Amino acid sequence: MAITSANQLELLQTAEAVAREKMIDPDLVVQAMEESLARAAKSRYGADMDIRVAIDRKTGRATFTRVRTVVADEELENYHAELTVEQAKPYLDDPQIGDEIRDEVPPVELGRIAAQSAKQVILQKVREAERDRQYEEFHDRVGTIINGVVKREEYGNIIVDIGRGEGILRRNEKIGREAYRNGDRIRCYIKDVRRETRGPQIFLSRTAPEFMAELFKMEVPEIYDGIIEIKAVARDPGSRAKIAVISYDSGIDPVGACVGMRGSRVQAVVNELQGEKIDIIPWNEDQATFLVNALQPAEVSKVVIDEEAAKIEVVVPDEQLSLAIGRRGQNVRLASQLTGLDIDILTEADESARRQAEFAERSALFMEALDIDEMMAQLLVAEGFTALEEVAYIDQDELLAIDGFDEDTAEELQARARDRLEAINQAALDAARALGAEDSLIGFEGLTPQMIEALAKDGVKTLEDFATCADWELAGGWTTVDGERVKDDGLLEPFDMSLEEAQHLVMTARVLLGWVDPTEFEDAEGEDGAGEGADAEALTTEGDAERA
Numbered sequence: 001m002a003i004t005s006a007n008q009l010e011l012l013q014t015a016e017a018v019a020r021e022k023m024i025d026p027d028l029v030v031q032a033m034e035e036s037l038a039r040a041a042k043s044r045y046g047a048d049m050d051i052r053v054a055i056d057r058k059t060g061r062a063t064f065t066r067v068r069t070v071v072a073d074e075e076l077e078n079y080h081a082e083l084t085v086e087q088a089k090p091y092l093d094d095p096q097i098g099d100e101i102r103d104e105v106p107p108v109e110l111g112r113i114a115a116q117s118a119k120q121v122i123l124q125k126v127r128e129a130e131r132d133r134q135y136e137e138f139h140d141r142v143g144t145i146i147n148g149v150v151k152r153e154e155y156g157n158i159i160v161d162i163g164r165g166e167g168i169l170r171r172n173e174k175i176g177r178e179a180y181r182n183g184d185r186i187r188c189y190i191k192d193v194r195r196e197t198r199g200p201q202i203f204l205s206r207t208a209p210e211f212m213a214e215l216f217k218m219e220v221p222e223i224y225d226g227i228i229e230i231k232a233v234a235r236d237p238g239s240r241a242k243i244a245v246i247s248y249d250s251g252i253d254p255v256g257a258c259v260g261m262r263g264s265r266v267q268a269v270v271n272e273l274q275g276e277k278i279d280i281i282p283w284n285e286d287q288a289t290f291l292v293n294a295l296q297p298a299e300v301s302k303v304v305i306d307e308e309a310a311k312i313e314v315v316v317p318d319e320q321l322s323l324a325i326g327r328r329g330q331n332v333r334l335a336s337q338l339t340g341l342d343i344d345i346l347t348e349a350d351e352s353a354r355r356q357a358e359f360a361e362r363s364a365l366f367m368e369a370l371d372i373d374e375m376m377a378q379l380l381v382a383e384g385f386t387a388l389e390e391v392a393y394i395d396q397d398e399l400l401a402i403d404g405f406d407e408d409t410a411e412e413l414q415a416r417a418r419d420r421l422e423a424i425n426q427a428a429l430d431a432a433r434a435l436g437a438e439d440s441l442i443g444f445e446g447l448t449p450q451m452i453e454a455l456a457k458d459g460v461k462t463l464e465d466f467a468t469c470a471d472w473e474l475a476g477g478w479t480t481v482d483g484e485r486v487k488d489d490g491l492l493e494p495f496d497m498s499l500e501e502a503q504h505l506v507m508t509a510r511v512l513l514g515w516v517d518p519t520e521f522e523d524a525e526g527e528d529g530a531g532e533g534a535d536a537e538a539l540t541t542e543g544d545a546e547r548a
Helices: 005-022 026-045 112-139 209-219 254-259 261-273 285-293 320-324 327-339 347-370 374-382 386-395 395-399 407-434 449-457 463-467 473-474 499-512 518-526 529-547
Strands: 050-055 062-070 099-106 147-155 157-161 168-169 184-196 199-205 228-236 242-246 277-282 301-305 311-318 342-347 477-482 484-488
Touching: 026 050, 026 062, 026 147, 026 228, 050 168, 062 407, 099 311, 112 199, 112 477, 147 168, 157 184, 168 184, 168 277, 184 209, 209 228, 209 242, 209 261, 209 473, 228 254, 228 277, 228 327, 242 254, 242 327, 254 261, 261 277, 277 285, 277 407, 285 311, 311 320, 320 386, 327 342, 342 347, 342 395, 347 374, 347 386, 386 407, 407 449, 407 477, 407 484
Parallel strands: 168 199, 242 277, 311 342
Antiparallel strands: 050 062, 062 099, 147 157, 147 184, 157 168, 184 199, 228 242, 301 311, 477 484
């Protein structure tokens, strides 16, 4: 067909109709038409020619233009679309490289094959524009709840019609006992939207903790208004969940507001989640208090927190153990997810047995090291002494405060403790030297003989070896692998070496070896904790690279 005046306006009308149907910009459809007509013109005039088509947005008139570009002599490759400066002089007064010469050419007749090709180009462009529009629309809605209709099921995955697109609810994102039929209405959380070749993929979820948080936001106006905030959510989808909330208005009870009158608000969420039981927990900045709340309905006797290891120990009455752990460990698992801490639960009997074992162990240590009787050793342990160093170097008045201890007894105990420590230290140094530890490491201030022995056993025998160690290799730490916290054992961790102490020692060693400018070290020492950590981390990375 030829593009005549009779059908020029039909181009614009067609573009507007397609754009309305697909909800895209009409200009994108016109651009697709221009590209398809340009391809058809190239098949008529030659594929090497640069033919461009412009459709007037008001009249619909299509203008076909041949474009030739001025290039340098040595760059001339396509004689149909390029020409040299010399060749361009008849057409331009002062031709420069990059100038274009445009000549209008007659419109082409679109045969059956060319028309079909043009149609395919237009459809392809329209599909691409529709996919882009769909991606932008749903990408902005990630993290919100959407209502849809079940369309079909594929290999256990549910395809959901969500209006101007389709979402996929994978079987692992469904609540266990849910079953759907075509046409059922469904409410889901938009978890992710990805741009893929076959179009945007919209991934839905009903098991995500955020889904429950969004449901509460819909049911509780105080959450929507920001008066109450959801601090954490932990779910065992379809079975039980815990949600931690805090109120920024002292006059509003966060738990009561979420429960609602006669439980109406929380019941609406429970019904949507197929009867999932929900514990609403008041959030507290104090970790111990928050954990006690999180373990409800179990009662807690005592909480011991190891902040460095992000671990917590909970002591409960014997009869409360099964309630605290929950069915198949559900209660303690959800509490752990809610607080972000590893939780160990002990009964009061277990803790008492452990305390007694520690008491007996420390008493035996003092009896053997100081050559004293059991009663005197138990008196030391009962007063809080746990190591020989404490006895050897503590102020003598602390020992004299113990019932039955006079000045002679205190002096004798301290002398025996110091002699024993010297013997232990000498044995450790002898062992380290036998393992190959050099004087550069042995004379380094900050390392005890026992530390030097431990380092030598692991192959760290010189100050250079020590300076290439990473701080976590010495002090230990925690790494998150697949969502699980994994312990990294440190060489000097048994000696209560902290990460900050390890950083300081490694940096000091590097300064002594000339690897680090002393002024940088002083600057790092003078900054706050965050700065020290950043500098130390950079230096540790440098040391790792040197060792590698």
